[in-house]
Amino acid sequence: MDSHAPPLRTRDSIPAKAGVGLRFRHHQEVLEARPAAAWFEVHTENYLGGGSAPACLDAIRRDYPVSLHGTGLSLGSAEGLDPAHLARVRELVKRAEPGLVSEHLSFSVAAGNYLADLLPLPLTEEALGIVCRNVAQVQDHLNRRILVENPSTYLQFRHSIIPEWEFLAQVAKRTGCGILCDVNNIYVSACNHGWRASAYLAALPPEAVGEIHLAGHSLRRLDDARTLLIDDHGSRVAPEVWALYAEALALFGRVPTLIEWDTDVPPMAVLLEEAAHAAALIDEAESENGHALAA
Numbered sequence: 001m002d003s004h005a006p007p008l009r010t011r012d013s014i015p016a017k018a019g020v021g022l023r024f025r026h027h028q029e030v031l032e033a034r035p036a037a038a039w040f041e042v043h044t045e046n047y048l049g050g051g052s053a054p055a056c057l058d059a060i061r062r063d064y065p066v067s068l069h070g071t072g073l074s075l076g077s078a079e080g081l082d083p084a085h086l087a088r089v090r091e092l093v094k095r096a097e098p099g100l101v102s103e104h105l106s107f108s109v110a111a112g113n114y115l116a117d118l119l120p121l122p123l124t125e126e127a128l129g130i131v132c133r134n135v136a137q138v139q140d141h142l143n144r145r146i147l148v149e150n151p152s153t154y155l156q157f158r159h160s161i162i163p164e165w166e167f168l169a170q171v172a173k174r175t176g177c178g179i180l181c182d183v184n185n186i187y188v189s190a191c192n193h194g195w196r197a198s199a200y201l202a203a204l205p206p207e208a209v210g211e212i213h214l215a216g217h218s219l220r221r222l223d224d225a226r227t228l229l230i231d232d233h234g235s236r237v238a239p240e241v242w243a244l245y246a247e248a249l250a251l252f253g254r255v256p257t258l259i260e261w262d263t264d265v266p267p268m269a270v271l272l273e274e275a276a277h278a279a280a281l282i283d284e285a286e287s288e289n290g291h292a293l294a295a
Helices: 024-033 052-060 083-096 125-142 164-175 183-193 197-203 239-252 268-294
Strands: 018-021 040-043 066-069 100-104 107-110 113-119 147-149 178-182 209-214 218-221 227-230 257-259
Touching: 018 268, 024 052, 024 268, 052 083, 066 083, 083 125, 100 209, 125 164, 147 164, 147 209, 164 178, 164 197, 178 183, 183 197, 183 209, 183 227, 183 239, 197 239, 209 239, 239 268, 257 268
Parallel strands: 018 040, 018 257, 040 066, 066 100, 100 147, 147 178, 178 209, 209 257
Antiparallel strands: 107 113, 218 227
């Protein structure tokens, strides 16, 4: 299914700087104070209906680049995509004209029932074919390339035969989609499954990586004394994830980067502090790469 992807609209439309996830509690502040954010990302499904949210997005996008990050397309659903949901997403894309559109490597719909989670896929050839079919349909329907994000996972299917990083790389190769590299998700999944996070990063095709996500996670101790990392987006980025992010920048270059925070959402000033940290690492990596080329 190697294909010519729809028109590329990624790094040209969203600056290769650090943005923040825009949540409802910050709408009014952004409209009134116009904080110094490089760009904003919103969750697609929060803006598909009526009311004030789409109107706020219309106003905000006049002053800031905006990306759409979806949670409901269910790219891993064997039964195919929900055409009504896809049509609503297409209408929002037309209205908002986002610089980036992204979704998750997961499934959340089964037998017509929407499940309140991003569930992991069995990493098999059959599942790979299903995901590629669905991604191609989304891109054809939207007439644009999308980015697919690596998940955070807490279990693995016994019959999975393809490493997650190879699975994701194959989806990009076969469909022409890009990759949203969530560095925190890589760290969480690597700790939970015993993977090497650095090896995961190094296995991704650099030319396909169109965005990076950063977020906080929490640690839960299980009854058998094991620990599990939970991707809860409820705290600052951990030092270990910042270190892995520096590795990602060395591999992928200057890439649009987003700070995600979805639970216990802090004041905008805290999000901008985290974005400033990411921006400093972007500039540092660019400087180091420049010195290396000069040498």
